[in-house]
Amino acid sequence: MAKRAVRKRARKILGEEPVALVWCEIRKAIPTPPKDVHLAAGKGRLKPRHHWLLYVGGAVFFFVVVPIMVIDKLGELIPFSPSRQRGRRSGGAQSPPDARPSGPGQDPTNGIFDGDWNLTAGQLLLQWYGHSPNPQRLVMLARDRICVAASPRRLLSPTKADDFRSVAEFPFDQGRVEGEAGQPRGFATFRFRFADGSWLEVGGLAEPEDADHFLRTISD
Template sequence: MSRTTARAIRIRLGVTPDAGSWCTIGKIPEPPSDVREAAGAGALRPAFMRPLNVLGLALGGPFILVLMLLALIVTCGQALNNWLATGEERERARAEDLDITRRDEAIVELGLDKTFDGDWNGAAAKFLLRWYSHSSHHQRFVVLSEGRILLAAPPKRVSIRREDRMRVVAEIPAGEAVLEDLLPAYGNNKLRIRFADGSWLALTTEEMRSDLHKYLMRHPQTGEVSSAEA
């Protein structure tokens, strides 16, 4: 994390961060009706973008088209380079492709392609069902600070200036859950929050090898957590 980002978090959230990254969750499955009612019958998905934001995207269409064309040119250039590559370079490219395949297989094997562990009575599900009640924004800035897991977001969904509008919307105290990187050998964008009862929910970071991944590589959060309900 850059000094500028860390300073902004201290000012905006009032905490000193160990690490932090923007994250999203997967689609929340439809829970049993009694479970959802007990959790407050909150929203199961983020808010839609406002009409003005959609209009802005539409007006930005030509710019997006240019970006797509540039991406196509880059892709064609890479394909040409691959065709002209030496045997050693092709072998390295095949090894990288194999590494990606193994990573994707590991993600499925560990269940990180799912939103949570599937137990609607677990602490993770209870936390998950209140996710969008805290904020209708589709992202969370997940911060590790003094053993706590803090989640910050703008109160409502925004398309710009998310950092300027974010506030802490949820906190998991130290000892009630840990943040884990189950794929440290791979460059990946998957993490999970594991609660004391063994239930968990998966996070997808905005970046591969995010600031949280780098921190967890230095300080693995795989210790035991207390039996208190998260």
């Protein structure tokens, strides 16, 4: 459960005790918006900024692990055995190329939102990483509104992060959250649904107690 400092900060922002709160995130890549829509929204980031440790890990993988894998693979292929060479010359049966479905059947929105960039959900999505390089957002429910807050940190602990600030608020006549209680741990999601018909789905709900309480609250 979120620490006392987190709840104290939430009370300060809302001006009251939150009815429920939970850290969540967009778990899929944000689809590419039309250029004119992206430009009109300020051409903000559409991807998170990762912590420097992730870049170090990537460099280690590229310069150490990959060469080892290549050398190991070459060891399997060289030298070729005579039987393998005869098999190649005889035109033996080869496995068919990998055929994977692509194109028309794929969802261009990635299942994240309704698909209209000009409505509330699309505009919120366009500004998601403009408020913070971290994908996680704290959603707080007050008695009459929903508040979305972000921390400026690249890495944060959902139980301890107490430097978040409000980045968007929606009175209940403009937006609400929908979800089901009792969803499998690790797969739970909920949706923002706005008065203009747009919606945005988030997941990665942090802290089991907060997540369970939040989902029970919005499903009542």
